[in-house]
Amino acid sequence: xxxxxxxxxxxxxxxxxxxxxxxxxxxxxxxxxxxxxxxxxxxxxxxxxxxxxxxxxxxxxxxxxxxxxxxxxxxxxxxxxxxxxxxxxxxxxxxxxxxxxxxxxxxxxxxxxxxxxxxxxxxxxxxxxxxxxxxxxxxxxxxxxxxxxxxxxxxxxxxxxxxxxxxxxxxxxxxxxxxxxxxxxxxxxxxxxxxxxxxxxxxxxxxxxxxxxxxxxxxxxxxxxxxxxxxxxxxxxxxxxxxxxxxxxxxxxxxxxxxxxxxxxxxxxxxxxxxxxxxxxxxx
Amino acid sequence: xxxxxxxxxxxxxxxxxxxxxxxxxxxxxxxxxxxxxxxxxxxxxxxxxxxxxxxxxxxxxxxxxxxxxxxxxxxxxxxxxxxxxxxxxxxxxxxxxxxxxxxxxxxxxxxxxxxxxxxxxxxxxxxxxxxxxxxxxxxxxxxxxxxxxxxxxxxxxxxxxxxxxxxxxxxxxxxxxxxxxxxxxxxxxxxxxx
Numbered sequence: 001x002x003x004x005x006x007x008x009x010x011x012x013x014x015x016x017x018x019x020x021x022x023x024x025x026x027x028x029x030x031x032x033x034x035x036x037x038x039x040x041x042x043x044x045x046x047x048x049x050x051x052x053x054x055x056x057x058x059x060x061x062x063x064x065x066x067x068x069x070x071x072x073x074x075x076x077x078x079x080x081x082x083x084x085x086x087x088x089x090x091x092x093x094x095x096x097x098x099x100x101x102x103x104x105x106x107x108x109x110x111x112x113x114x115x116x117x118x119x120x121x122x123x124x125x126x127x128x129x130x131x132x133x134x135x136x137x138x139x140x141x142x143x144x145x146x147x148x149x150x151x152x153x154x155x156x157x158x159x160x161x162x163x164x165x166x167x168x169x170x171x172x173x174x175x176x177x178x179x180x181x182x183x184x185x186x187x188x189x190x191x192x193x194x195x196x197x198x199x200x201x202x203x204x205x206x207x208x209x210x211x212x213x214x215x216x217x218x219x220x221x222x223x224x225x226x227x228x229x230x231x232x233x234x235x236x237x238x239x240x241x242x243x244x245x246x247x248x249x250x251x252x253x254x255x256x257x258x259x260x261x262x263x264x265x266x267x268x269x270x271x272x273x274x275x276x277x278x279x280x281x282x283x284x
Numbered sequence: 285x286x287x288x289x290x291x292x293x294x295x296x297x298x299x300x301x302x303x304x305x306x307x308x309x310x311x312x313x314x315x316x317x318x319x320x321x322x323x324x325x326x327x328x329x330x331x332x333x334x335x336x337x338x339x340x341x342x343x344x345x346x347x348x349x350x351x352x353x354x355x356x357x358x359x360x361x362x363x364x365x366x367x368x369x370x371x372x373x374x375x376x377x378x379x380x381x382x383x384x385x386x387x388x389x390x391x392x393x394x395x396x397x398x399x400x401x402x403x404x405x406x407x408x409x410x411x412x413x414x415x416x417x418x419x420x421x422x423x424x425x426x427x428x429x430x431x432x433x434x435x436x437x438x439x440x441x442x443x444x445x446x447x448x449x450x451x452x453x454x455x456x457x458x459x460x461x462x463x464x465x466x467x468x469x470x471x472x473x474x475x476x477x478x
Contacts, residue, residue: 006300014300015346018307022344023406025314026455026468028427032406056311058304143402175427175470177451196430198315213315213428213470 007054008086013037017055017209021200024211029174030142031125036207040082045075047204049102049121050082056117056200057083057100062090064098069106069246069263076104095266105168107189109245109267112197114214120183122203125210127171127181147179150221158226167231173219180210182218188230188246193218235260240271241278291364294328295342303343310340313457313466318424318435322463327369330361336459337385337414344410345370345383352381355390357414381409388416388438395445399452408469411456413438421476429471437473444473 005011020034039047057063065080067073071093079102080091092098095108102119112118128138131149141147150171157165170187174180182193183201199212212218222228236243238259245267247260259280262268272281296302302325309321329338345351351372353362366372375381378396391411400408416438425432437443446453446469453469
């Protein structure tokens with residue numbers, strides 16, 4: 001461990017990221033450019049989130065890393081081990097015990113509290129990118145608060161599919177000013193974006209950092225006659241029986257068998273430990 | 285010899301860990317406007333710079349961040365300390381500063397500091413307000429505040445004018461002894477009383 005500086009990055013890099021984080025908090029939802037570094041993992045594996053985590057971690061932190069809600073997937077395990085090695089921090093799979101949670105594409109089911117920090121891995125930070133490929137143009141659109149194109153996109157969804165078909169990375173408006181991509185979380189998670197914890201977003205390849213201070217007003221874009229709806233599969237978890245969690249659909253055989261399970265493994269595990277049993281679960 | 289000790293001393297002896305803890309307090313402060321954060325380990329700079337302000341400078345400044353020193357904070361001892369510990373270039377005009385240090389009165393006129401441009405509102409100054417002569421009761425609301433919070437603010441009109449320019453504007457830390465709190469441009473300020 002002594003072969004690495006604390007939390008891997010050199011101090012000047014951390015200062016640069018830290019300054020970007022403070023400006024990101026001061027202008028919620030605005031994407032601050034930062035000089036993203038090469039990390040010992042490929043782009044697309046959470047290099048932005050890792051750099052943000054490295055800049056905020058203190059030796060006393062308890063780190064949790066999830067990938068689509070799960071603590072035991074390759075990406076989550078490798079990032080957790082990385083920080084165990086280079087920062088010497090304690091790690092946990094329990095949402096309640098963690099002080100810093102790095103996440104790919106989910107917000108934990110358990111409500112986060114003051115003192116916790118949620119760090120998102122972001123692939124494409126620009127919500128307007130698929131509508132307007134030019135960065136110069138999208139910068140100008142944000143500067144002028146020119147978000148008509150996004151509403152046209154949602155309207156086209158309705159005219160084509162009869163509803164707003166966007167189901168993840170659902171765009172939000174922050175404090176009535178910036179339209180922001182909440183990273184590819186399911187829209188089920190959008191109502192949780194206004195929370196007690198600090199939320200930091202890091203996009204490594206795209207070199208952007210943005211943030212939501214606690215209790216920031218975050219509104220999912222919609223229309224009066226087509227209001228936003230936080231969707232989930234109409235099932236209960238087959239392992240723990242939860243009827244209010246976000247579910248993954250798992251194919252179990254080649255004869256059409258399938259099951260629905262909580263995507264948040266810690267939430268599901270805690271429920272099963274407390275005696276809840278789903279359709280296919282085994283009682284403890 | 286004494287001045288050499290003053291210039292070379294006062295830094296961290298385990299910079300990566302101490303800076304991480306101090307930054308975490310600065311991050312919490314910026315995320316929760318008006319909430320006082322107590323620093324554990326602090327840096328020490330020549331008087332009249334408070335330990336909290338010295339710590340912020342040490343954690344955030346480097347050769348990439350021009351610093352403006354105002355009033356009594358603009359001393360030869362302070363300039364030497366800042367140059368030695370951070371390598372930050374010192375600037376003579378407010379508009380060129382990324383960070384600025386001084387009392388509220390010495391830093392005025394606050395409207396001269398960089399507020400960013402519409403495409404890049406992050407290209408703006410951060411003020412470290414290290415002491416103030418008088419403060420007025422205000423109520424703060426906005427991002428980071430679930431409910432409005434009472435606070436005391438020097439020169440509230442200058443801060444209201446700054447908030448009115450959102451998303452442009454500068455952001456401020458208030459430092460005293462070992463503690464600090466922050467007021468980002470996003471915070472709405474209402475005057476109390478009178």
